[in-house]
Amino acid sequence: MRPVRIYAIASDFSAQSQLYALMIDNLPNKTDFDRITDWVFDLDNTLYPRHTDLFSQIDRNMTDYVATLLRLPREQARELQKQYYRDHGTTLNGLMNLHKIDPNDFLEKVHDIDYSWVKPDPALGEAIRTLPGRKFIFTNGDLGHAQRTAEALGILDHFDEIFDILAAGLTPKPARQTYDLFLEQHGVHSEQAVMFEDLPRNLVVPKDLGMATVLVVPHNFDQALGEAWEHDGREGEHIDYVTDNLADFLGHYLSIAAD
Numbered sequence: 185m186r187p188v189r190i191y192a193i194a195s196d197f198s199a200q201s202q203l204y205a206l207m208i209d210n211l212p213n214k215t216d217f218d219r220i221t222d223w224v225f226d227l228d229n230t231l232y233p234r235h236t237d238l239f240s241q242i243d244r245n246m247t248d249y250v251a252t253l254l255r256l257p258r259e260q261a262r263e264l265q266k267q268y269y270r271d272h273g274t275t276l277n278g279l280m281n282l283h284k285i286d287p288n289d290f291l292e293k294v295h296d297i298d299y300s301w302v303k304p305d306p307a308l309g310e311a312i313r314t315l316p317g318r319k320f321i322f323t324n325g326d327l328g329h330a331q332r333t334a335e336a337l338g339i340l341d342h343f344d345e346i347f348d349i350l351a352a353g354l355t356p357k358p359a360r361q362t363y364d365l366f367l368e369q370h371g372v373h374s375e376q377a378v379m380f381e382d383l384p385r386n387l388v389v390p391k392d393l394g395m396a397t398v399l400v401v402p403h404n405f406d407q408a409l410g411e412a413w414e415h416d417g418r419e420g421e422h423i424d425y426v427t428d429n430l431a432d433f434l435g436h437y438l439s440i441a442a443d
Contacts (some may be wrong), residue, residue, distance in 0.1 A: 227323035229313035311434035391422035
């Protein structure tokens with residue numbers, strides 16, 4: 185497996201996207217995933233493209249939740265929401281730590297969204313179905329959201345288990361203990377697993393544990409890659425591959441593995 189070093193990411197979007205574009209050329213060889221028995225996928229902005237109007241709905245709902253809870257103007261609530269995300273791993277974690285909210289109330293309200301924006305992805309479904317071994321969704325969202333999203337994509341039946349934020353004891357990625365708990369609960373051997381994620385920082389621990397890592401970026405870089413601080417952990421050799429099309433990436437591997 186050929187590790188990809190991500191050097192400094194420039195602050196301007198064009199330089200950032202050019203660097204990722206070069207990294208996309210690093211496709212897996214026929215034998216790179218021979219050892220893989222467990223395929224682990226993040227959910228939001230990974231199993232569906234970032235331009236899908238889905239997580240943006242959740243993000244708006246989180247801002248509204250903070251605004252209502254703390255009686256703040258929306259702009260100020262938005263800033264505070266992102267501060268909680270930066271400092272505590274998720275907005276939920278920040279609200280629990282600082283305001284002792286009911287996590288079930290938060291999860292119910294922020295996931296009250298329109299899933300019709302998610303379109304079936306038969307190519308992705310067929311690729312995931314064909315992968316040898318077990319398949320998992322590992323998300324900082326809740327089980328209901330993961331199930332509804334995967335069902336809308338037409339891929340729910342291809343997964344063996346979903347590990348959500350409640351299964352993680354409300355401790356989100358990228359906390360090491362959350363990955364350890366996932367591995368332990370499902371009997372996953374890290375050196376025989378691969379993790380697919382849209383946030384570089386969430387791939388640092390998997391790589392340290394011995395997992396193969398794949399960063400999923402927006403298709404053709406037609407959308408910004410999120411807030412700059414979301415890309416903590418982008419430097420180093422913890423990202424093995426980058427793709428802007430998950431179905432094509434998996435299809436490429438399956439085609440060469442079958443030869």
